[in-house]
Amino acid sequence: IAGITQAPTSQILAAGRRMTLRCTQDMRHNAMYWYRQDLGLGLRLIHYSNTAGTTGKGEVPDGYSVSRANTDDFPLTLASAVPSQTSVYFCASSDSPDRATEAFFGQGTRLTVV
Amino acid sequence: AQKITQTQPGMFVQEKEAVTLDCTYDTSDQSYGLFWYKQPSSGEMIFLIYQGSYDEQNATEGRYSLNFQKARKSANLVISASQLGDSAMYFCAMREGNSSASKIIFGSGTRLSIRP
Numbered sequence: 568i569a570g571i572t573q574a575p576t577s578q579i580l581a582a583g584r585r586m587t588l589r590c591t592q593d594m595r596h597n598a599m600y601w602y603r604q605d606l607g608l609g610l611r612l613i614h615y616s617n618t619a620g621t622t623g624k625g626e627v628p629d630g631y632s633v634s635r636a637n638t639d640d641f642p643l644t645l646a647s648a649v650p651s652q653t654s655v656y657f658c659a660s661s662d663s664p665d666r667a668t669e670a671f672f673g674q675g676t677r678l679t680v681v
Numbered sequence: 682a683q684k685i686t687q688t689q690p691g692m693f694v695q696e697k698e699a700v701t702l703d704c705t706y707d708t709s710d711q712s713y714g715l716f717w718y719k720q721p722s723s724g725e726m727i728f729l730i731y732q733g734s735y736d737e738q739n740a741t742e743g744r745y746s747l748n749f750q751k752a753r754k755s756a757n758l759v760i761s762a763s764q765l766g767d768s769a770m771y772f773c774a775m776r777e778g779n780s781s782a783s784k785i786i787f788g789s790g791t792r793l794s795i796r797p
Contacts (some may be wrong), residue, residue: 598784600700607690609789616718623782657726661785667714667733670774674724 568594573658573673580648588643588676590658598661599641600670601625601633603654610657623674627668648680684708685773685788701748702758702791704773710734713777716785717747729771730773731758736743751781760793762769763770 574589594608597618602610612625616635630652632644642661645652655677659670659680686705694700698727706715717729732740732747748757760767773788 598783602787607789609687610774612737612784612786615784617783622776623784626786655724659726659785667731669716669728669731671728675724 571658571660571671571673573594573628573656575676578613578679580645580678582649582680582681583647583657585649586678588656588658588678590641591639592641592658592661592671593664594671594672595638596660596671597638597661598663598670599635599638600659600660600661601631601643602625603652604657604675605654611645613656615622615670625670631647635672636647650679650680652678684777684786687788687791688778689791689793690789693796695796696765697762699759699761700763700767700793702760702771702773702793703733704758704788706754706756706757706775708754708775708777710777715749715774716774717745717756717758718772718787718795719767720772720790722769723763726772730758730759738777738797750796763795765797766792 571592577674578661600611600615611627619638658673661670662668689775703796713734719727730742732749744761746759770790772790776785
């Protein structure tokens, strides 16, 4: 059972480059989320999707875009990376957006923008 | 405005003692859920416990219990008989919003260190 898979595991990226972080889940969960984790700030929500075909902005959406073409995939794109986007990125999913179900997390992607 | 507040950046506790990690939240929703996650040094996020806003009893899961005080908007995590393996970051989180715009947001975390 794979659960949630994120790719790549880590990446060093030149500033100004475009980058897509991939997230795939095999649990048929409806809701998916992207977070970034920075020291002292905890996990901050970037974008979310409650069902395929819909997305919403989180706490820190600027500089990021997402799409949800199907249930399983929720890619996060940095159109033009900047050093402040250096972070650990977590993708998560939950069975339903409005039930008492916890979110399951991927292993994270460590991104360094230089 | 910050919606989940964890005021203890770091805590040190003696092994076998109980520890309380504080969490306060802010929401105007009547229906919401509260979660606690553990993140060990390896980095994975581990779900610990859940409390629904309409649950009348405090949630418990083994050595973990959630001290839910709705009027105070607090959801403190209590770990009984702490163990060395409890050393980790702990995050409080809240799900709010309706089914078409529901999101889960996190606090800044508390780093718990257990002393032998």
